[in-house]
Amino acid sequence: MGAHHHEVVSVEEQFEFTAESKRNLLIGMGVGIALVLLGSYLLSQGGGHDAHAAAGHGAEHDHGAHGYHWTQRIIANLWLNSVYFAGISIIGMFFISYNYLAQAGWSAVFKRIPEAMPAFLPIPAIIMIVLAVFFGDKIYHWMHEGIMDPASANYDAIIAGKQGFLNKPFYIIRLLLYFGLWYVLWRIVRNLSLREDEIGGLDGYEKSIKYGTAFLVVFAVTSSTSAWDFVMSIDTHWFSTMFGWYTLASWHVAGLATMTLTIVTLKERGYLKAVNESHLHDLGKFCFAFSIFWTYVWFAQFLLIYYANLPEEAIYYRERFSGYGGIYKAPFFINILLNFVAPFLVLMTRDSKRTSVILKLACWSILVGHYFDFYTNIMPGTVGANGGFGAVEFGFVLLFACAFIWSVSSQLTKANLIPRNHPMLEESLHHDIA
Amino acid sequence: MAEINKKFLVGVYDDEDIALAAVNKIKSAGVKIYEVYSPFAIHGMDTAIGHPRSRIGIAAFCFGVVGFLCALTLTTWTMGIDWPMVIGGKDPLSYPNYVPAMFELTVLFTAFGMTFTFFISNGLGPTVKPLLFDPRCTDNKFIMAIDLSKNKLSETEIESLIKASGAEEVSVKQL
Numbered sequence: 372m373g374a375h376h377h378e379v380v381s382v383e384e385q386f387e388f389t390a391e392s393k394r395n396l397l398i399g400m401g402v403g404i405a406l407v408l409l410g411s412y413l414l415s416q417g418g419g420h421d422a423h424a425a426a427g428h429g430a431e432h433d434h435g436a437h438g439y440h441w442t443q444r445i446i447a448n449l450w451l452n453s454v455y456f457a458g459i460s461i462i463g464m465f466f467i468s469y470n471y472l473a474q475a476g477w478s479a480v481f482k483r484i485p486e487a488m489p490a491f492l493p494i495p496a497i498i499m500i501v502l503a504v505f506f507g508d509k510i511y512h513w514m515h516e517g518i519m520d521p522a523s524a525n526y527d528a529i530i531a532g533k534q535g536f537l538n539k540p541f542y543i544i545r546l547l548l549y550f551g552l553w554y555v556l557w558r559i560v561r562n563l564s565l566r567e568d569e570i571g572g573l574d575g576y577e578k579s580i581k582y583g584t585a586f587l588v589v590f591a592v593t594s595s596t597s598a599w600d601f602v603m604s605i606d607t608h609w610f611s612t613m614f615g616w617y618t619l620a621s622w623h624v625a626g627l628a629t630m631t632l633t634i635v636t637l638k639e640r641g642y643l644k645a646v647n648e649s650h651l652h653d654l655g656k657f658c659f660a661f662s663i664f665w666t667y668v669w670f671a672q673f674l675l676i677y678y679a680n681l682p683e684e685a686i687y688y689r690e691r692f693s694g695y696g697g698i699y700k701a702p703f704f705i706n707i708l709l710n711f712v713a714p715f716l717v718l719m720t721r722d723s724k725r726t727s728v729i730l731k732l733a734c735w736s737i738l739v740g741h742y743f744d745f746y747t748n749i750m751p752g753t754v755g756a757n758g759g760f761g762a763v764e765f766g767f768v769l770l771f772a773c774a775f776i777w778s779v780s781s782q783l784t785k786a787n788l789i790p791r792n793h794p795m796l797e798e799s800l801h802h803d804i805a
Numbered sequence: 806m807a808e809i810n811k812k813f814l815v816g817v818y819d820d821e822d823i824a825l826a827a828v829n830k831i832k833s834a835g836v837k838i839y840e841v842y843s844p845f846a847i848h849g850m851d852t853a854i855g856h857p858r859s860r861i862g863i864a865a866f867c868f869g870v871v872g873f874l875c876a877l878t879l880t881t882w883t884m885g886i887d888w889p890m891v892i893g894g895k896d897p898l899s900y901p902n903y904v905p906a907m908f909e910l911t912v913l914f915t916a917f918g919m920t921f922t923f924f925i926s927n928g929l930g931p932t933v934k935p936l937l938f939d940p941r942c943t944d945n946k947f948i949m950a951i952d953l954s955k956n957k958l959s960e961t962e963i964e965s966l967i968k969a970s971g972a973e974e975v976s977v978k979q980l
Binding site for chain 1: 848849851852862866893894895901902904905
């Protein structure tokens with residue numbers, strides 16, 4: 372309302388996934404695989420056996436050091452990237468769902484971008500299910516042989532007490548449920564949106580509100596439980612009641628940064644002409660606000676543990692801060708620097724949120740930062756003193772990122788880039804926050 | 806905000822869209838608009854009238870920095886210098902413990918600072934008589950005020966412009 376000075380531009384736009392983009396992405400994936408192979412070779416030559424650096428903390432990583440094999444680092448990396456990119460993907464559905472529920476109008480014009488993101492879900496889903504079934508004991512302490520068997524030498528009474536939730540059959544069922552429910556609900560809303568493009572009317576919109584709300588109810592529970600399953604239970608002795616929120620906050624802001632980055636990039640390539648500075652400003656606000664929200668949750672978890680200083684809780688931060696020869700200290704601080712300090716200072720002013728270069732910079736900071744967020748949460752519990760950041764880590768990130776961009780790009784070609792019959796589109800085209 | 810010996814033309818509108826269109830129309834005729842009063846915020850009105858961007862964000866940042874520094878000084882002085890205390894086995898100066906206090910004081914200073922900045926810059930206060938062209942702007946009407954001393958066009962010319970732009974009534978107000 373009120374933005375009478377805007378020129379209304381055409382909403383007919385077809386995204387083209389060019390041969391050049393495809394070639395670049397294939398090269399990216401090829402380089403990723405080459406880096407992984409190179410890194411694997413280096414690790415297999417003994418680069419990963421150096422556990423002596425953390426000899427003083429022997430008791431902390433009994434599951435990491437005993438019988439460590441360099442392939443564990445490959446498994447841990449696959450797991451880390453799957454969790455990170457699965458989270459970013461599902462945030463696309465999360466975003467459109469709460470926008471439907473709130474009957475938000477402003478976001479209609481770029482809705483196809485978050486809508487395209489969950490298409491990537493099957494890939495991390497398959498990787499994670501295969502890893503959990505066949506290599507679960509390489510990731511999870513609680514999947515170790517005989518850990519819940521009182522007769523075994525490996526028996527751990529505390530972990531055995533969690534058997535009701537942490538047992539393999541129930542775990543696999545949960546994995547299937549998460550990905551199944553997320554993907555099916557997204558598919559339904561996506562199909563409604565594509566149908567709306569062809570036939571118009573309010574039917575698709577009203578049904579999308581219902582299914583979006585159903586997804587939010589599902590995600591309210593599964594975002595927390597999946598965070599426990601994917602990440603928290605790696606350090607099986609430890610638990611935090613903040614962890615579900617914390618992981619959701621991390622995924623959410625990373626997903627928002629992915630959306631913003633995609634929208635800015637598309638705009639720079641001549642697409643999404645109807646997206647104006649007000650949309651970018653609001654997306655920037657989202658990234659800014661949820662960076663602070665993530666920090667709030669991160670700090671709330673940290674402060675309670677720091678203040679109470681109970682050994683069984685504080686060990687989690689001790690391992691990351693100075694354990695394993697201090698190799699996780701840098702990621703620990705990079706995390707806070709890139710996820711709080713940088714976006715907080717960079718995105719504070721109005722003009723920075725309206726300048727694409729600065730917006731992109733902040734988005735990259737958030738994306739790299741949240742990779743390290745998951746890195747700090749997953750690596751110490753899986754590879755411990757054998758962790759690091761080398762060719763394998765770079766290679767896997769590159770491989771997953773290129774595959775993710777491929778998936779989003781091919782989804783974007785499947786429909787008009789702007790949902791031409793969305794009932795809120797007119798409001799969105801005139802979005803003006805002055 | 807009492808301004809003595811000024812003559813204003815006051816137009817009353819019934820609809821915010823008409824009022825916004827009227828602002829654009831009257832501005833394009835070269836008339837300077839003093840202010841538009843509305844019961845709620847109208848998107849795009851500030852830019853249409855030609856008001857410069859609000860600087861309250863800068864004020865907010867400054868108040869926030871002041872609040873943060875106050876909290877930093879308070880915690881450092883009390884817990885580190887004046888009366889160091891060991892709590893929970895921690896060093897007296899354990900800054901993670903003081904982050905909540907720093908956060909709260911930053912927010913408190915920013916909120917109060919912005920509120921008082923807003924009051925002062927808008928001339929609001931317990932004893933100040935506010936400038937009110939038409940009390941209906943607090944209810945259901947949109948009031949446009951034009952300062953005649955700031956405009957080159959004559960009173961009758963501006964009056965006909967206001968009427969042509971869809972105003973329900975036009976009156977003269979002497980302050």
